[in-house]
Amino acid sequence: MTRSDIISVLGPVDEAVIADIALTGASVEELREAFAWIGADEALVNEGHAMPGARVAKLIEILEPPEDEPEAPGAMEQGGGE
Template sequence: MTRDDIISVLGPVDEAVLADIALTGASLGELREAFAWIGADEALVNEGRHLPGARVARLIEILEPPEEDDGPRAPAAGFE
C-alpha cells in the first residue's frame, strides 16, 4: 500500500501514522475495512459482519484515538 493509497482512505494523516500503517503489511481493502469499523462498529456487528481479522484489528488500534483518561484515580477507601 502506498502513501497515496493511505491518504485516499484517511485523508491527511501524520507521517508516523502513515509509517505504522505501512509496516502492518495490510492491503488497501483491509485499511478500508478498518476505517469502516472505526466509524460504525455497532452497525457492522448488527449486520452480522465477522469481527476484524488480525491485520484489520491492528489498523484499528493505530487509527482509533486513545480513550480519554479521567486522570489519577482516588485510592479505594481504607487503602491510602
C-alpha cells in the same frame, strides 16, 4: 500499500501514522475495512459482519485515539464543589 493509497482512504494524516500503517503489511481493502469499523462498529456487528481479522484489528488500534486520554482541564471539577 503506498503513502498515496493510505491518504486516498484516510485523507490527510500524520506521517507517523502512515509509517505505522505501512508497517502492518495490510492491503488497501483491509485499511478500508478498519476505517469502516471505526466509524460504525456497532452497526457492522448488527448487520452480521464478521469481527475484524488480526491486521484489520491492528489498523483499528493505530487509527483510534487512546481511550485513556485525559479529559479537558477543568472537566473533572464541574459538579464536585466540595
